[in-house]
Amino acid sequence: MSVFSSTGAKLSSLSLAHLLNDWYMNYLQTLLPFLVIGGLGISKGAFLISGFTVTSSLLQPVFGYLVDQKNQRWLVYAGTVWMAVLLSLVGLLHNYSLLILITTLAGLGTAAFHPQASAMVTAVSGEKRGLYQSIFVAAGNVGWALTPLMVVPFVQTYGMNRTVIFVLPGILVAVILWFSAPRMSGKAKSKSPAIWPILRKAWRELGKVVLVVAFRSLAYFGLVAFLPLYLQHNNVSLLVGSHLLFIMLFAGALGGLLGGYLSDIFGRKVVIVVSLVMASPLFYLFLVTNGPWSYFLLALAGGALLASFSVTVVVAQEIISQNAAVASGLILGFGVGIGGLGVGLAGLLAEHIGIVAIIQALIWLPLFSGLFGLSLKRSYTSA
Numbered sequence: 001m002s003v004f005s006s007t008g009a010k011l012s013s014l015s016l017a018h019l020l021n022d023w024y025m026n027y028l029q030t031l032l033p034f035l036v037i038g039g040l041g042i043s044k045g046a047f048l049i050s051g052f053t054v055t056s057s058l059l060q061p062v063f064g065y066l067v068d069q070k071n072q073r074w075l076v077y078a079g080t081v082w083m084a085v086l087l088s089l090v091g092l093l094h095n096y097s098l099l100i101l102i103t104t105l106a107g108l109g110t111a112a113f114h115p116q117a118s119a120m121v122t123a124v125s126g127e128k129r130g131l132y133q134s135i136f137v138a139a140g141n142v143g144w145a146l147t148p149l150m151v152v153p154f155v156q157t158y159g160m161n162r163t164v165i166f167v168l169p170g171i172l173v174a175v176i177l178w179f180s181a182p183r184m185s186g187k188a189k190s191k192s193p194a195i196w197p198i199l200r201k202a203w204r205e206l207g208k209v210v211l212v213v214a215f216r217s218l219a220y221f222g223l224v225a226f227l228p229l230y231l232q233h234n235n236v237s238l239l240v241g242s243h244l245l246f247i248m249l250f251a252g253a254l255g256g257l258l259g260g261y262l263s264d265i266f267g268r269k270v271v272i273v274v275s276l277v278m279a280s281p282l283f284y285l286f287l288v289t290n291g292p293w294s295y296f297l298l299a300l301a302g303g304a305l306l307a308s309f310s311v312t313v314v315v316a317q318e319i320i321s322q323n324a325a326v327a328s329g330l331i332l333g334f335g336v337g338i339g340g341l342g343v344g345l346a347g348l349l350a351e352h353i354g355i356v357a358i359i360q361a362l363i364w365l366p367l368f369s370g371l372f373g374l375s376l377k378r379s380y381t382s383a
Contacts, residue, residue: 010124011132013180014117015139020173021080021113022140026147026249027087027166028052028103029225033238034155042229042355044096046347048103049225053340056083056107060333063115075112076120077177083109084170091155091163111333122317134260137310138253144224145249148242156239205319208376210335213312215369216276217339220305222346222362223283224249229350230359247295248302255303260310268315269376275307276370283363305366308373315376 028049035045063075086106093099121136155163227248228241236244255275263271282301286294312335316327350358 007124010180011121011135013176014121015136017076017080017113017173017177017180018117018136018140019143019146020169021083021110021117022143023147023150023169024083024087024106025056025110025140026144026224027151028090029221030148030151030242031090031155031160031163032225033228033232033241034160036229038160040096042350043344043347046225046350047344048099049221050341050344051100051104052107053221053337053343054107055104056110057333057337057340059108059111060115060337061330063112063333073116075116077174079109079112080170080177081109081174082106082112084167084174088164088167088170091160114333118313131260131264133314134257134263134310137260137313138257141249141253141256141306141309145246145253148228148245148249152238152242205377206316206330208372209312209316209319210330210338212272212276212308212369212373212376213331213335214338215365215372216305216308217336218342218346219279219339219362219365219369221336221340221343222358222365225343226346226350226355226358226362230355233355244295244298248298251299251302252306252309255305255307256309258303259307260314262307263311263314267378268311268318269373269378271311272308272315272376273370273373275304276366276373279304279370280364280367283366287359287363 028045032042032045032049035048036042083106086102086109089102090099093102118133118136121132124132151163151166224245227245228238231241231244232238259271259275279301282297282304286297286301289297313327313331316331320327346358346362
C-alpha cells in the first residue's frame with residue numbers, strides 16, 4: 001500500500017504542495033520594495049503583479065473546465081515547475097518588457113495547479129468539504145506568510161542576483177506531487193454535465209460570489225504589496241515590515257481554517273459577512289495604534305480578512321456542485337484575478353496621491369465586500 005493512500009496522507013501532500021505553490025504567489029509582492037529601490041517605479045512594479053495575476057488567476061476557470069472534462073493530474077506538478085523556473089529569473093532581468101513577459105507567462109503555472117488540486121481535495125473530502133478545503137487553503141496562506149520571512153533577509157544579504165536559488169521549492173513540490181497526487185477516476189469525469197447551461201442558470205449567484213471575492217482580494221493583494229512601502233514611509237524597516245506582513249498573513253491562514261470550520265456549523269453566508277465587516281475597523285485600529293497592541297490588532301484583521309477564503313470556494317462548488325474544478329477556478333482564479341488586476345491601478349494612484357491614501361482606501365474594501373455579501377443566499381444545498 002502506498003504511503004499516500006489514506007485520505008489524511010493525500011490531504012497532507014496536497015496541502016504541503018499548496019503551501020509551496022502559494023509561496024511563489026507572494027514572491028513578486030515581496031520583491032516590490034527592492035524593485036522600487038532598484039529604480040523601478042511603484043506603478044511599474046505593481047503592473048508586474050497585475051501581469052502575473054492575469055494569467056495566474058483569470059485563466060483558472062479555463063483550466064478548471066479542462067479538469068472537469070477529464071482529470072489532468074499532470075497539471076499540478078508541471079505547472080508548479082513552470083512557475084518556479086520563470087519567477088526565479090526575475091532578480092536577474094533588467095529589461096522591463098522582458099520582466100512583464102516572464103511574470104505573465106509564469107502565472108500559467110499556478111493557473112494550472114489550483115483548479116486540479118482543489119478538485120482533488122473535494123474528491124477526497126467526503127462530508128467535510130468545508131473543513132478540508134479550509135485546511136488546503138490555509139496551507140496556501142501559510143505559504144504566502146512565509147515568503148517575506150525568507151525572501152526579505154535573503155535579498156538584503158545576497159542581493160537580487162542570487163534569487164535564482166528560489167527555484168528549489170518548486171522542484172521539491174513537483175517531486176512530491178509526482179508521487180502523491182490522487183488519481184481521480186476518468187469515468188467520473190466523463191459524467192460531468194456540460195458547463196454552459198449550468199453557468200447560464202447560476203450566473204447571478206456566482207456573479208455575487210465573484211464580486212465579494214474581487215473586493216476582498218483587491219484589499220488583500222493591495223495590502224500585501226503596499227503595506228511594506230507604507231511602513232517604510234513611517235520609518236519602519238523592510239525587515240520589521242516583513243515580520244508584520246508575516247503576522248497578518250499567518251493569522252489569515254489561521255482565520256481561514258477557523259472560518260471553514262465555523263461555516264460547516266453556522267452557515268457560509270454568516271461567516272463571509274461577519275468576518276469581512278469586522279476586518280476593516282480592525283485594520284483601521286492597527287494603523288492608529290503602536291506597539292504590541294498594534295501587532296495583535298493586525299493579527300485579528302488578517303484573520304478576519306481571510307476567514308472567508310475557503311468558504312467562498314465551497315459556496316461556488318455548492319452552486320455548481322457537479323463542476324467543482326470550474327467553481328474553484330472561478331473563485332480562486334477569476335474572482336481573485338479581478339482584485340489582483342486592481343493592484344496595478346492602485347500603484348498608479350499611489351504615485352499621484354501617495355501611499356498613505358491608498359492604504360486608507362484599501363482597508364475599507366472588506367467592509368464593502370461584506371455588506372455586498374448580504375445579498376447572497378443562505379444555503380445552496382440540502383445539507
